[in-house]
């Protein structure tokens with residue numbers, strides 16, 4: 001056989017035309033990763049319950065936004081599930097359906113919202129206080145927002161120092177509180193005739209803590225909750241309650257939460273998809289756009305100084321050094337993973353990377369993030385780049401919440417369990433299997449996300465090799 005370059009079939013003796021045809025097809029398939037059977041995906045029938053610990057700026061902007069889109073009052077800008085297309089086949093095929101038409105996602109009309117907060121404010125009051133959306137828009141979605149009254153929260157001020165509120169569960173051990181959350185979930189599902197449920201943490205950032213012995217196994221975790229182990233954070237009790245109730249879980253904050261063996265094993269055991277941590281919205285979003293570009297061109301970097309001012313409740317919570325430490329860890333890890341200084345010591349080993357966040361009430365949710373980037377080029381000549389992003393935190397986060405709940409529900413119906421690395425696209429500190437480094441490059445993340453959707457549907461994966469156009 002006139003062997004193709006790199007083909008592994010040269011040594012096969014050809015005895016029939018049929019076999020020859022098979023081998024030719026295989027060689028072609030290798031450039032586009034072969035079509036396979038689609039994954040069985042249960043239909044998105046009935047209501048999808050979205051349960052949210054933390055009825056604050058992000059969650060109310062998300063809920064109000066969905067209600068506004070349903071009424072034709074705005075566009076779901078920033079949401080892949082609502083606006084993005086996915087290319088299928090070759091570039092010459094001109095086949096790019098909407099993602100929402102390609103995979104069976106829950107419809108916005110089928111979403112039902114509920115949640116917990118330490119404050120008693122309804123979602124309408126919380127949205128009004130957050131001052132993200134105009135009051136004229138909020139008035140038009142007032143009724144569905146007013147009907148969302150937060151359930152009593154599981155809260156521990158050791159984990160969020162700067163706030164305290166009256167709407168909390170006070171009775172019993174941490175284990176009793178987990179059972180009470182499971183009861184809340186059951187009641188919410190029953191009252192709203194829910195078919196499926198997803199939980200997403202939009203609560204405040206908890207203080208930094210590391211995995212410890214109590215987080216190792218489900219048995220040690222449950223035993224720890226019974227004796228009120230201080231290493232078990234409220235967000236971990238919500239995650240446990242969700243997983244025990246058969247509910248997929250996502251974490252929008254940098255907290256440790258379910259990134260511990262006990263809860264990851266529980267998710268796998270129960271066949272539940274999970275993902276996290278920390279929505280990738282303002283400054284880190286910019287970092288993951290810019291840093292892969294500098295590295296792609298083999299430009300060096302000696303410093304990246306990032307500072308933020310923000311005046312919402314999130315900013316107030318982050319004034320506490322413990323909560324800031326959680327945020328700092330996720331924000332700092334990004335550059336190291338993208339730039340790989342161990343592979344490129346001459347370009348990145350001396351990088352000085354600092355992140356600051358300051359609470360500055362006049363700005364409210366309209367954060368300002370400044371970046372000063374010191375890069376160097378040919379023969380080490382230095383250059384500077386300044387970025388000043390006048391962003392709106394919750395406006396950037398809301399579409400991420402929507403996509404995450406819809407994709408997690410899809411993954412669940414597709415029988416996918418454990419960490420969903422294909423959802424790294426949405427996170428500052430993507431969860432990943434032990435021994436792997438996280439993928440932070442947003443363009444690789446997007447390719448991974450879209451290829452996972454193609455894989456689910458049995459479509460050809462797109463490698464961007466493109467040799468077939470020049471055959």
Ligand SMILES: NC(=O)c1ccc[n+]([C@@H]2O[C@H](COP(=O)([O-])OP(=O)(O)OC[C@H]3O[C@@H](n4cnc5c(N)ncnc54)[C@H](O)[C@@H]3O)[C@@H](O)[C@H]2O)c1
Nearest residue numbers: 054056057058117153202203204205253279281313314393
């Ligand atoms: N907005 C963004 O761009 C963005 C980006 C990445 C991460 N985040 C994270 O998302 C989370 C929400 O941000 P936000 O701006 O909506 O903050 P927010 O302060 O407006 O809302 C958080 C809410 O969580 C509540 N809460 C705290 N602990 C709780 C508990 N144990 N149970 C139930 N409720 C609890 C608070 O009372 C508050 O109402 C924060 O952790 C933030 O760091 C936001």
